[in-house]
Each structure stands twice: as structure tokens, then as C-alpha cells.
Amino acid sequence: MAIVESDEVAKPPAAQPKLVSVLAEFAGPRELMHAAEKIRDSGFTKWDCFTPFPVHGIDDAMGTKRTKLPFIVLCAAICGGTTAIAMQWFCNAYDYPFMISGKPFFSLPSSMPVVFELSVLFSAFATLFGMLGLNGLPQLYNALFKVDNFRRVTDDKFFLGIETTDPKFNVDQTKTLLNSLHPVLIEECWDSGETRAIPSIFFKTLAMLGLLAIVPVVMVAQLRALPSNLPRLHGQWDMDHQPKLKTQKHSELFVDGRGMRLPIANTVAFGELKTDRSFYNGLQGGAASAEITDAMLLRGAVAANGEPVNNGSFPWVTEFPLEVDEQLMARGRERYGIYCAPCHGYEGDGNGLITQRAMELTGNGRGAWVKPVSYHSDPIRMQPVGKLFNTVTNGQGRMPGYASQIPEKDRWAIVLYLKALMKSRDASPDDVPADVKERLSQGP
Ligand code: HEC
Structure with missing residues (x-):
């Protein structure tokens, strides 16, 4: 009252x-x-x-x-x-x-x-x-x-x-x-x-709710700050920790905690036996190339320890490790048009459409674009086919590798076509077959 x-x-x-x-x-x-x-x-x-x-x-x-x-x-x-x-x-x-x-x-x-x-x-x-x-x-x-x-x-x-x-x-x-x-x-x-x-009960209730809202925050803070032997609190345990593997993620399933597994030592997965070094790596077989690891091939001019590796001195194959015929050449030309011409240009001068457009856009100093080298310069022209194959496989400098997109045989086909492209600017009359030469000398 x-x-x-x-x-x-x-x-x-x-x-x-x-x-x-x-x-x-x-x-x-x-x-x-x-x-x-x-x-x-x-x-x-x-x-x-x-x-x-x-x-x-x-x-x-x-x-x-x-x-x-x-x-x-x-x-x-x-x-x-x-x-x-x-x-x-x-x-x-x-x-x-x-x-x-x-x-x-x-x-x-x-x-x-x-x-x-x-x-x-x-x-x-x-x-x-x-x-x-x-x-x-x-x-x-x-x-x-x-x-x-x-x-x-x-x-x-x-x-x-x-x-x-x-x-x-x-x-x-x-x-x-x-x-x-x-x-x-x-x-x-x-x-x-x-x-x-507004009636005061409204504010009183609001104050009560405000006080209650602090409780979970305090509980979380306490759990975070103080050591405890209990397992962590998880609202939805099985959603956070599913016993499944995700690429590049930690996993409790294995002792070493890796989700992605390394190949088991001394085993080879089906279809992965690639012993032919000349076909798969462009390297001559034998003791000389046994020391060369995938990592050294991959990093191109830099070894695992950061030292430059002159992979020009690797024992690259100089002959094609597969049968060369017109069909392979045609295939190489087609694949070159798809994968390489956009940057390097159809003639290999390093003037593909993407390059032209990128140079135009980056002209005023915004962004960066490396112009591909021309194939028609001596250092490239002199390269053995194995080295060219490795460039397509693992990339070189700013150019990415195409191993994941182009199968080995097609890579060799492209290298064959590269050689033809280089020849197109560096041929002597002796390179022309006799019958063609005769036809050429007759004139139109
Ligand atoms: C995204 C653009 C791009 C594409 C596509 C591309 N290249 Fe390149 N390529 C480059 C660039 C850039 C360089 C120069 C790399 C450097 O010096 O850092 C280069 C360099 C090269 C070289 C010279 C490597 C050396 O020893 O200096 C060869 C050979 C070559 N590319 C072949 C190819 C072939 C074959 C293809 C098609 C499978 C291809 N490239 C596709 C951008 C490209």
C-alpha cells in the first residue's frame, strides 16, 4: 500500500x-x-x-x-x-x-x-x-x-x-x-x-535482461582465461569436428595430424610409374640425372636451398624420345594455338593478344606484366628439346607450368612445333627437301 x-x-x-x-x-x-x-x-x-x-x-x-x-x-x-x-x-x-x-x-x-x-x-x-x-x-x-x-x-x-x-x-x-x-x-x-x-517495469525488465546477457560472456571469458582439464565446450561438436579429410587441413585421424597423406615409401600408385626419364622429364637417363629431383626441375633456376641452379647444365635429351611424324606436328600446332599463342603469339615473338592487351593496360605503370621472351633469340633457339619440354611442364620464371593441363605426349608435340617455329626464321636453303626446292625454283 x-x-x-x-x-x-x-x-x-x-x-x-x-x-x-x-x-x-x-x-x-x-x-x-x-x-x-x-x-x-x-x-x-x-x-x-x-x-x-x-x-x-x-x-x-x-x-x-x-x-x-x-x-x-x-x-x-x-x-x-x-x-x-x-x-x-x-x-x-x-x-x-x-x-x-x-x-x-x-x-x-x-x-x-x-x-x-x-x-x-x-x-x-x-x-x-x-x-x-x-x-x-x-x-x-x-x-x-x-x-x-x-x-x-x-x-x-x-x-x-x-x-x-x-x-x-x-x-x-x-x-x-x-x-x-x-x-x-x-x-x-x-x-x-x-x-x-514508458512504464518503469519496461526499463526494469530491460536491465534484468541486460544483466543476464552478461552471464554467457563471463562464462566464455572464464573458460578462455583459466586452465582446465575438461575437454573444450562445443555447442555442436560433430559439426565442428567431422572425422573426414579435407585438402590442406589438419586431421585427427593420423598420428602426424596431416589430412593429406604423403605417398607411402617405396610404393607406386597405379598409373604413376614414370621410370622413363627422357619421356617424362626430358632428361637423359643414367647416373648423371639420378641426382636431379622433381623439386629442382620444378623450381627452374632456383634450387631448394635458394641457390640458383643452372639447369642449362642438366643432361637434357637432345633428340625426341618418341616417334616424330606429321601427325604429331599437326597436334603440336593445334595445342600451341590453344595453350601458348595467347601469350607468345602465333609466330612466337612474344606478342600474343593477351600480352598486347596487358602491355596496353599496364603501360601507365599500374599493375605488372612480364612480356614473354621471343623464341627467335639465340638462348632459346639453342635449347635442347628436353629443356623446352621442362619449361612447358614446370614453367620458367614468371611463366606457369602446364603439366596439369597438357599430357606428356602433347607437351612433346608442342615442343616439336616450337622447333618448327624456330626453324621458320632460321633455315638455310639446304633445309628444303630436293623436290620442293625444284618446284620453288620454277617460280609460280
Ligand atoms: C600466361 C602467359 C604465357 C603462356 C600461356 C605461355 N607462356 Fe611461355 N613464357 C611466358 C613468360 C612471361 C615467359 C618469360 C618468363 C620469364 O622470363 O620470367 C615465358 C617463357 C617461355 C620460354 C622461355 C623459357 C626460358 O628458358 O627462358 C619458353 C620456351 C616458353 N615460354 C614456352 C611456352 C610454351 C610452349 C607455352 C604453351 C604450352 C607457353 N610458353 C605458354 C608466358 C607464357
Whole structure:
């Protein structure tokens, strides 16, 4: 009892009740619509219709203007799209230009997915918050909620309310006007003038929840900070730790903790027996090449210890380790066109389309692109076929290896075609077969 008393003492003096609006109840949607047309025509602006379901045509009857929401959403969408373009341009073309195979640093088509996503995101937010804003929501209190009759408006009652703040409002005249529209009844809606302050229980509950929310954080902090013999806490143990193998990932399955396994010593997997060093590595067999490891072939000019290895001195094969015929040459030419020409060019000058485009784009010092060497220079022309084969297999300097894309036989076919390309700029009359020479000397 004492508490209630003290509560009442703390209240500010009760304000005067105030008339907020005049409500008229109508028998059904048709009557309401008719009344709405009349009120619209008498020039009222601050009034509304309340119905238990959407009434078709009420917007026109009330003279409601189309909502501004679509324009707000359109502006947000344009804003989102522009943000997406600006962001991608800044990241890809301005702040960190990165050359990928002669592709432009920035282009509209490739930016479209992000433009789409951000436009949709911004519009969704604009739709939600725009709708709330235009409707003046959230609104926790409305004097109408205190009118007993009005409660049934969500069930089966139809109301029209005119607010006292309307410039044309005058209690008596407005009531007379409403009366002339044959309402079921007319009622006044009063605001009691009670304080609008949020009840203190709301804040007390919020404070309690806030306190409770700290508990899990404290528990986590304690578990992290203090040593414990218990296994770790896991909300979903089997989702985090599945006994399966993932590439490059740790695994509990094996003692050494590796997910990826090394080949078992002294065993060979099916199809992996590659003893023919000349065909598979371009090296002559025997003691001379036994010392040369895959790693030394792979790193090209740098050995495992970082010292430069002059792989020019490796015992490369100088003859093709497979039968050479026109078919192999044709195959090599075709594969060269697919895998090498984009960078090196069809004639092997190092002027492929990708190179041309990349040089053009990186011309002003943005990004970097290494121009491929020309095959028609002595150091390359002199290389034994085994060395050329290794370049295609493992790459060289800035050029990547193509072992994963091109099978061995095709690699040799490409090397054969390379040799033909080099010959095309470095041939003597003696290289021309006798019958062809005769035909050539006859002229056209
Ligand atoms: C992505 C572009 C690119 C492609 C595709 C490419 N190369 Fe290269 N290549 C280069 C570059 C760049 C160099 C120069 C590397 C360096 O000096 O760092 C090079 C160098 C070479 C060399 C000279 C290596 C040496 O000893 O200096 C040969 C031979 C060669 N490439 C052959 C090929 C063949 C054959 C193919 C097709 C299977 C091919 N390249 C595909 C970019 C490419």
C-alpha cells in the first residue's frame, strides 16, 4: 500500500483531458465509402477511415494521393548501385590494380552481380524503413485505443474519424456534418492527458535482461582465461569436428595430424610409374640425372636451398624420345594455338593478344606484366628439346607450368612445333627437301 501511495506522489499533476477526434460509426463499407466522399469534398485533410478489412476503392473515395514510397525506393536502389560501382572501381582499378591475363582492371559487366546485390539490399531497407517512417511508426500509444467501441474495428465495425487538429474542425459543425451522413452513432475520442512516459517495469525488465546477457560472456571469458582439464565446450561438436579429410587441413585421424597423406615409401600408385626419364622429364637417363629431383626441375633456376641452379647444365635429351611424324606436328600446332599463342603469339615473338592487351593496360605503370621472351633469340633457339619440354611442364620464371593441363605426349608435340617455329626464321636453303626446292625454283 505504501508503495502505491509513494508512486502517486511522484506523478506530475494530471493534465487536462483533451478532445482528439470525433468518430462516426457506419453500418457497412458502402455507407462508409459514401461518407468518405462527402468528407473529402468538404475539404477536410486530417481524417481517416478504419475498417476490419481492406475496402476496395476507399483510397479514391478519401482522395488519398499515391504513396511516395516507390520514389524513395528508387533513390535507394540507384544509391546502392552507385555505391557498388564506386566500391569495385576503387578496389580493383584504383587502390590495388591487379593484372589478370590482359583483362581490364574495371568493367561494367563484371561489376553487375554486386550492383544487383547492393541495389536490392538498399531498396529492401528503404522499403521497410520508408514505410515505417511515412506511417509515423512505431507508435506505442494512440488515444483511439481507449475508445471501447473502437476495439471492434478489427472485427466488424466501420469508423470514420476527424481529428481536432484539422484546420476546418469545429466540434458542433463537424458533428452536424457527420450526423447528416446517417451514422450508426457518433462518439468523441478524448486523450486523458496522462503521462506518456514508458512504464518503469519496461526499463526494469530491460536491465534484468541486460544483466543476464552478461552471464554467457563471463562464462566464455572464464573458460578462455583459466586452465582446465575438461575437454573444450562445443555447442555442436560433430559439426565442428567431422572425422573426414579435407585438402590442406589438419586431421585427427593420423598420428602426424596431416589430412593429406604423403605417398607411402617405396610404393607406386597405379598409373604413376614414370621410370622413363627422357619421356617424362626430358632428361637423359643414367647416373648423371639420378641426382636431379622433381623439386629442382620444378623450381627452374632456383634450387631448394635458394641457390640458383643452372639447369642449362642438366643432361637434357637432345633428340625426341618418341616417334616424330606429321601427325604429331599437326597436334603440336593445334595445342600451341590453344595453350601458348595467347601469350607468345602465333609466330612466337612474344606478342600474343593477351600480352598486347596487358602491355596496353599496364603501360601507365599500374599493375605488372612480364612480356614473354621471343623464341627467335639465340638462348632459346639453342635449347635442347628436353629443356623446352621442362619449361612447358614446370614453367620458367614468371611463366606457369602446364603439366596439369597438357599430357606428356602433347607437351612433346608442342615442343616439336616450337622447333618448327624456330626453324621458320632460321633455315638455310639446304633445309628444303630436293623436290620442293625444284618446284620453288620454277617460280609460280
Ligand atoms: C600466361 C602467359 C604465357 C603462356 C600461356 C605461355 N607462356 Fe611461355 N613464357 C611466358 C613468360 C612471361 C615467359 C618469360 C618468363 C620469364 O622470363 O620470367 C615465358 C617463357 C617461355 C620460354 C622461355 C623459357 C626460358 O628458358 O627462358 C619458353 C620456351 C616458353 N615460354 C614456352 C611456352 C610454351 C610452349 C607455352 C604453351 C604450352 C607457353 N610458353 C605458354 C608466358 C607464357
